[in-house]
Amino acid sequence: MTTDFSEKKAVELDRQDPLSKYKSEFYINEDTIYMNGNSLGLLSKRAEQALYTSLEDWKNQGIDGWMNGEEPWFYFSEKLGRKTAPLIGAKPEEVIVTGSITVNIHQLVSTFYKPTNKKTKILADAITFPSDIYALKSQLKRNGFEPAEHLIQVESEDGQTLNEDSIIEAMTDDVALILLPSVLYRSGQVLDMKRLTEEARKRGIIIGFDLAHSIGALPHDLHAWGVDFAMWCNYKYMNNGPGGVGGLYVHERHFGTEPGLAGWFGSDKDKQFDMAHTFTPAPDAGAYQIGTPHVLSTAPLLGSLEMFLEVGIDLVREKSLSLTDYFITLADQKLEGLGFTLENPREPHRRGGHICLRHEEAASICKALKAKGIVPDFRSPDAIRLAPVAFYTSYHDVWQTVETLASIIKNKDHKTYSNKRNVIA
Ligand SMILES: *Cc1c(COP(=O)(O)O)cnc(C)c1O
Numbered sequence: 001m002t003t004d005f006s007e008k009k010a011v012e013l014d015r016q017d018p019l020s021k022y023k024s025e026f027y028i029n030e031d032t033i034y035m036n037g038n039s040l041g042l043l044s045k046r047a048e049q050a051l052y053t054s055l056e057d058w059k060n061q062g063i064d065g066w067m068n069g070e071e072p073w074f075y076f077s078e079k080l081g082r083k084t085a086p087l088i089g090a091k092p093e094e095v096i097v098t099g100s101i102t103v104n105i106h107q108l109v110s111t112f113y114k115p116t117n118k119k120t121k122i123l124a125d126a127i128t129f130p131s132d133i134y135a136l137k138s139q140l141k142r143n144g145f146e147p148a149e150h151l152i153q154v155e156s157e158d159g160q161t162l163n164e165d166s167i168i169e170a171m172t173d174d175v176a177l178i179l180l181p182s183v184l185y186r187s188g189q190v191l192d193m194k195r196l197t198e199e200a201r202k203r204g205i206i207i208g209f210d211l212a213h214s215i216g217a218l219p220h221d222l223h224a225w226g227v228d229f230a231m232w233c234n235y236k237y238m239n240n241g242p243g244g245v246g247g248l249y250v251h252e253r254h255f256g257t258e259p260g261l262a263g264w265f266g267s268d269k270d271k272q273f274d275m276a277h278t279f280t281p282a283p284d285a286g287a288y289q290i291g292t293p294h295v296l297s298t299a300p301l302l303g304s305l306e307m308f309l310e311v312g313i314d315l316v317r318e319k320s321l322s323l324t325d326y327f328i329t330l331a332d333q334k335l336e337g338l339g340f341t342l343e344n345p346r347e348p349h350r351r352g353g354h355i356c357l358r359h360e361e362a363a364s365i366c367k368a369l370k371a372k373g374i375v376p377d378f379r380s381p382d383a384i385r386l387a388p389v390a391f392y393t394s395y396h397d398v399w400q401t402v403e404t405l406a407s408i409i410k411n412k413d414h415k416t417y418s419n420k421r422n423v424i425a
Helices: 007-015 020-025 045-068 073-088 101-112 130-142 164-169 193-202 300-311 313-334 362-371 395-411
Strands: 095-097 121-125 151-154 175-181 206-210 229-232 247-250 355-358 377-379 383-386
Touching: 007 395, 020 300, 045 073, 045 300, 073 095, 073 247, 073 300, 101 130, 101 175, 101 206, 101 229, 101 247, 121 130, 130 151, 130 175, 164 193, 175 193, 193 206, 300 313, 313 355, 313 395, 362 377, 362 383, 362 395
Parallel strands: 121 151, 121 175, 175 206, 206 229
Antiparallel strands: 095 247, 229 247, 355 383, 377 383
16 A cells, blocks of 8 residues: 555545544544444444434433334334445345344344254354354254254364355255354454355355444445345444444345244334234334334434445445555554564455454553553454544554554563453453
């Protein structure tokens, strides 16, 4: 990208950045560089305002907020689903804002895992986020299958990335369902979702993706690729707040498939209050909701989505790639010989939204970074994840982060901290 490693260059890049104006829309402590948006995105003023709107509706209208509020809660999850659709290349009715990743995995696997005599296995990978695997194992057990035998976890050759060829090789005749991450939570590798979906569909295998680390960071084309289902959280790149409600996608060819976990909020809206004991599911992705939506943990998303729709996910991706590119260029130059290795892929199309640096003393380096006002993310045992977020990270922030990493090692600042993780890391 650049061969100019100066601070002046960073300032110039910020001046040319069409998204730089969005930084002032976020609450960022002065003297803090926030590089943890891939774990918990920051609060924007628009998200805050959207939350206030729902609080006002509650304050002023009580129960009537469901239908008559400024943002009627009864239709809120559907409305937010439609607004999310362009971020993932889905049709508006294929998306609903509901649940959390783990709950949505349970819902979608309950719905789409239909073992037969021949096909009983679930295919996943060996380096994904633990909760996804816990959910898959419990789903297998509930169907009477021993996970040790029926869960296939494709290994990583280098411990960091997955090889699509190996995943495709593992798509054997006995596989009923596949669940994979879109972007790996540690290395940030982007999997080739299009190719994997094509191969799964050729073999009659249902395939779903966990979009935790890709939604809000890069574009998707789920409908056109033919992906069967997907789920995500909204508290990472989507900036919907701690515990913010997530979302799910179901391809329209599956509309009408009975939800594995039925509940009254999955009802056809016009029938829900008939209070019948026969469930009439919504005709679209709304059917896979379960209970009453968590309105106050959903509302901020409206404000946040406005920003994504205003800018468009392609421009978000463009800046994100440019930031990580700049980070890598600076790191190659300034962190050389200081014990760091870059874990994420270098090729842009295989690189998600975050940088992953490994270092033997990663835990203590993260503590030193934090003491200097830079908020990183540590993943045991030796990974430092740093996410320059398109909406609120500047090129100067990236420059400052790399400078600080170098100075910590050179001055041995991290040696004053223990190289152990904190409870939350
Ligand atoms: C963040 C994350 C989760 C967390 O799941 P929740 O149910 O939202 O707590 C699960 N899987 C992946 C891949 C994640 O990155």
